Amino acid sequence: MANAGGKFSAKQFMVAMGRVNIPLVIGFALCQLWVTLCFFTPQLFPGNPGSNVYGLSLAVTALVSIGAMLRHHRFDVLLKKPAMIYGIAASAAVGTLLIPLVSGTGPWFLALTITAAVLTGLASSLFFMAWYQKFTEAGSAVDCVLSITTYSVFLYVLTRLLHAPAMSPWITLALTAATPLCAALILNRRMPPARPFPSLAVPTNVTSLNRFIVKFCFGLFATSFVSEFLRSYLLERNDLNYYSSEINLLILLFKIGCSVGIIIIVQTRRTNDFSFLYRTSFLLIMLSALLLPHIPRQEFLYAFTNAGAFLFKLVIMLIALELCQRFKASPSLVFGATRAAWSLDLLLGSSLFAVYQQFSGTYPQLLQTISLFLVVVVVVAFLFVFTERDRTSILSPQEDAETTSTQSRCEAIALHFDLSERETEVLNLVAKGRSTPRIQEELHISAHTVNSHIQHVYQKLKVHSRQEILDVVDAWQKKSD
Structure with a gap:
């Protein structure tokens, strides 16, 4: 259904694509690419204990994100300053370059480890929040979906090209360090404000907002916690091989298809369809955890986890963006909470894997217990904490009974009088009292086209004014009763 309930058309999809903020999409994709490749850097240098940086960096990310939540008004201002953005990007680049140097023991190497962890942890928190803030000001749900998908494409292409045996790991390291700098250049560009896309519904009071943030952060926490343990166990911390594999290419195609579907859903306001994505993410992650003891160390099993986590991440990002744009919640508060949850669950997930490695020989059934x-x-998170009902309260349209009844009557009238798809949309909006400029804005067509469709509706319904259209809609209700 398009906007007012009609079918989605290819023209609408092209309109949505034409309004995409391309610098925003690419810049945020580079930011995501940096944090992924940064934490995979030790895999480029066999025997390097730089993975110690990973846990410390996650702890720093959590602490900084919590601090941003507590002082969100101040951070909202700081993260708009270009000098601050360049400083964060420089920290990300320097911290990345230090990771391969953490290859020994003693005070010097300990200092390097802490320095690399602090620099990358700070950037992992603040750089993402700065980008989220930019999305709140200049982006849309479509931009967000495309950026996350573009990141997946970048990751596959780079790992495919650069993770070859003949390729020096230092080239990959240099490109990884360069990505935050490029992202900062884009972030500091002046971008036009977000163009209006079909909006979603949000809570109407602060109490429900704060409660909802806690619930969806717990959902994010549980999902990423399970995903991190599965990643560590199934890939044996050899992620670069997986991301450059043919299996990941198939998952990438799946992600692209899902993104196209989400764009259609957002553009047409058919937001109830998000329930399919939500349930699919739940089933994929639960299936991976359930099969863990039976199909060990198989890349295709992690592919299920990766696909499920991707879908859940999209839903979470759409919710968070909607809270900031429509409810005017602080980006540092909302995204600081999600970033803190993300870093803590990754830290606990990797810690659980370390515990498993230490005790798996002593307790043969440990893997079954962990599974x-x-x-x-996962079940508790999806069914009892961050439930589909919670998700629907944000992502589903909340129309009253009168609005729903009006739309149903218009669809019945359109079927009886053989109205076209666009004429049905115009009829529905006129019946809701929309003016010509408002119809023009909602349907993304010219005022001349709106008036032309209205005249066609007049002819088919044999009326001569908008008031007579309202009378027909009202009379149709009585007729149906």
Whole structure:
């Protein structure tokens, strides 16, 4: 259904694509690419214990994100300053370059480890929040979906090209360090304000907002916690091989298809269809955890987890963006909370894997126990904490009974009088009292085209004014009763 309930057309899809903020999409994709490749850097240098930086960096990310939440008004201002953005990007680049140097023991190497962890942790928190803030000001749900998908494309292409045996790991390291600098250049560009896309519904009071933030952060926490353990176990911390594999290419095609579907959903306001994405993410992650003891160390099993986490990440990002844009919540508050949850769950997930490695020889059934525990975590998160009802309260349109009744009557009238798809949309909006400029804005057509469709509706319904259209709609209700 398009906007007012009609079918989606290819023209509408092209309109949505024409309004995409391309610098925003590419810049945020580069930001995501940096944080992924940064934490995979030790895999480029066999024997390098730089993975120690990973846990410390996640702890720093969590602390900084929590601090941003507590002082969100101040951080909202700081993260708009170009000098601050360049400083964060420089920290990301320097911290990345330091990771391969953490290759020994002693005070010097300990200092390098802490420095690399602090620099990358700060950037992982603040750089993302700065981008989220930019999305709130200049982006849309479509931009957000495309950026996350573009990141997946970048990751596959780079790992495919640069993770070859003949390619020096230092080239990959240099490109990884350059990505935050490029992202900062884009972030500091002046961008036009966000163009209006079909909006979603949000809570109407602060209490429900704060409660909802807690619930969806717990959902994010549970999902990423399970995903991180599965990643560590199934890939044995050899992620670059997976991301450059043919299996990941198939998952990438799946992600692109899902993104196209989400764009259609957002553009047409058919937001109830998000329930399919939500349930699919739940099933994929739960299936991976359930099969863990039976199909160990298989890349295709992690592909299920990766696909499920991708879908859940999209839903979470759309919710968070909607809260900031429509409810006017602080980006540092909302995204600081999500970033803190993300870093803590990755830290606990990798810690659980370390515990498994230490005790798996002593307790042969430990993997089965952990598998059951992970399944319970996912089920509790999806069915009892961050439920589909919670998700629907944000992403589903909340129309009153009168609005729904009006739309149903208009569809019945359109079927009886053989109105076209666009004429049905115009009829529905006129029946809701929309003016010509408002119809023009909602349907993305010219005023002349709006008036032309209205005249066609007049002819088919044999009326001569908008008031007579309202009378027909009202009379149709009585007729149906």
